[in-house]
Amino acid sequence: MFDDLVGQERAIGVLRTAAAAAAEIVAGGAGAGMTHAWLFTGPPGSGRTEAAKALAAALLCADQGCGACESCHQVEVGSHPDLMWVRPEGLSYGIKQTRGLVLKAAGAPTLGRWRIVLFEDADRLTEEAANALLKAIEEPPQRTVWLLCAPAPDDLIITIRSRCRVVKLHAPSTEAVAEVLMSRDGVPREMAFFAARAAQGHVERARRLALDEEARRRRDEVLSIPRSLTGIGECVSAAERLVKVSAEDADAATAALNEAETAELRKVYGEGSSGKGLGRGLVRGAAGALKELEAMQKSRATRIKRDSLDQALLDLAAFYRDVLAIQFGARVELATEDRRSDLEAVARESTPEDTLRRIDAIMQCRERLAANANPQIAVEAMTLALRSPRAAAG
Template sequence: MSVFGDLVGQERAVAVLQKAAAAAADALAGGRGAGMTHAWLFTGPPGSGRSNAARAFAASLLCPDQGCGHCDFCHQVDIGSHPDLTWVRPEGLSYSAKQTRDLVLKGAGAPTLGRWRIVLFEDADRATEAAANALLKAIEEPPPRTVWLLCAPSPDDMITTIRSRCWVVTLRTPATEAVAHVLMTKDDVPADTATFAARAAQGHIGRARRLALDPEVRRRRDDVLSIPKSLTGVGECITAAERLVKTSTEDADAATAALNEVETAELRKVYGEGSSGKGLNKGLVRGGAGALKELESMQKSRATRIKRDSLDIALLDLVAFYRDVLAVQFGAAVELANEDRRHDIETLARNSSPADTLRRTDAIMLCRERLAANVNPQIAVEAMTLALRSPGSAVL
């Protein structure tokens, strides 16, 4: 199967990328290569598969058969071990200018295997302003065989000068049926569970897979969606906010604890800690303290990002709940993301007005904005739950 086979519901984007891969092969053979360019920007909503599309395109450029999906080159790209592919996943809240300059240097070399040198930059929107300017210089004057693949939620998330120099590939949210089909065929998920997960994830394939396969993820979702009917008083609002923030912190700790331990142990080993012998460079051991401090700083930033991402997923689940309430209030013939919560949705729809629902949705979106601006999570979420409590409450 072609490397593009995993891109669910992205037929238009796949056609563009396949045409470009053919043009790239033509350029390598001495042709004009019309339809191929050195900088690409993959955009689309969360879960649409931006990084998967970029990875598939990288494989199609590095594979002699334009992404056959079964050769060594395609396999190396899939696991991130191809010598001509630099795959960047920002670990923290932002990506610095120093990191970007190091990345530009890596992308400046000639390809090892003679085809292309590719830099795949996930979450490129996390680049700081200085980092974006450093990246711009590399994109403006790239080496002849270097290709930049940038991923961001929207073209507007990148500075105009970068966006204008990239070929933008826009991905869309896959249909529920397409996501459910992937879960059933690739993960052996029962049809009813697959449909539930695909609908609840609103087309986010990774989220749908976690909902389908992990009971703990489903339990946390149920906890979040039980919040609206639990907000009967101020005390309950404070308790719900505390529980939501605590759960996000626990998720982040669980996701990073094992990884942090492995990274720290490997770094200590590199700097010779615990070793002995005449040949041991004591200065090297002492020099590891600075590297260890830098690693701990990165790990702390990563934990903060994961905590924020976990909390944001919970807030988006609440937005989807109130979107369903609004759909019922207007009698819209649309699929409910939270069909399993229809009773709660219909009850709230009867006991409130569309204006109340819109106000509550605004309160959640304001909370997301405040969290993005580094407001204390507990304070931001408490303000949100208080605003959700009753029709007459104001957005704080």
């Protein structure tokens, strides 16, 4: 199971040691090196969830995560009876949900080894929810293990992170990501290295860029923006285009999922069934559940749209970082090497100070969006700040 972690040898060593200690505990030993609460941190795409999943499999598998047994397969697909997999769908994870989770986590393991809670995006916990979770982590049941994932330790309240063992992951190298794409997905070498550079260590995004032509088109459209900002009208148009491209990306990610969830819920409530006690009455009774599902889907769509727009802004920041590298003559790998002519043109037409100002404008836009600013207005302010110095002077 640890083979899915790309370029994380140090973390793998820590997790294997913990799995061996856990096996000692199950066998009646002391098991030094195992703890009941873990926090996996690292930049997007570094493999936080994959690392937590690998440890979960190693704890639940009699062979410490062999990857071939039924237990490992169940962990892989998320169906193991002793694994509670939490994926916050909306913008936040509230206290009501957390209390229910803590109650379920208090139960004894079904199969006798461990009861594990794998919590993706734990940084989405509200303050009240974090305090409720803290109590469970402070006094956990004997065989319950919490695996929390967040971008950085500071994203969780200090009282939680101080009680967790932190596993820090890093963005894997271009070579490591490209090798995975070639060996596991059969991606041609040139495309694999392009996607790995463009994704800047984000393994899943690299896979999407390598395999999905539409994902490459959307990225290309984002990276065409810097050279198009020749006037105020063009800046407003570019902002509208950027928000639209991000919305399309999010819609592509949610449309099929929403449809499948709604169809499944309607089926559960009897739609399309016949016979005594089935039919219109049960479908009408599903109105409340459907409304709740739609609210969750709307919240999830909002989050995914924000995440997609943020990714577009990070692509823009990478473009200007590469411009800065060219301006200083730095011998570093360029994430946007495929836009070399645009990079060199922008580098000639501006100064390093201009480039730093533009990067600051992108980061400020990200902060405004995180504070729930109107996306169109925030992005328009950014594109105006990104305008060519010559165009602004004119």
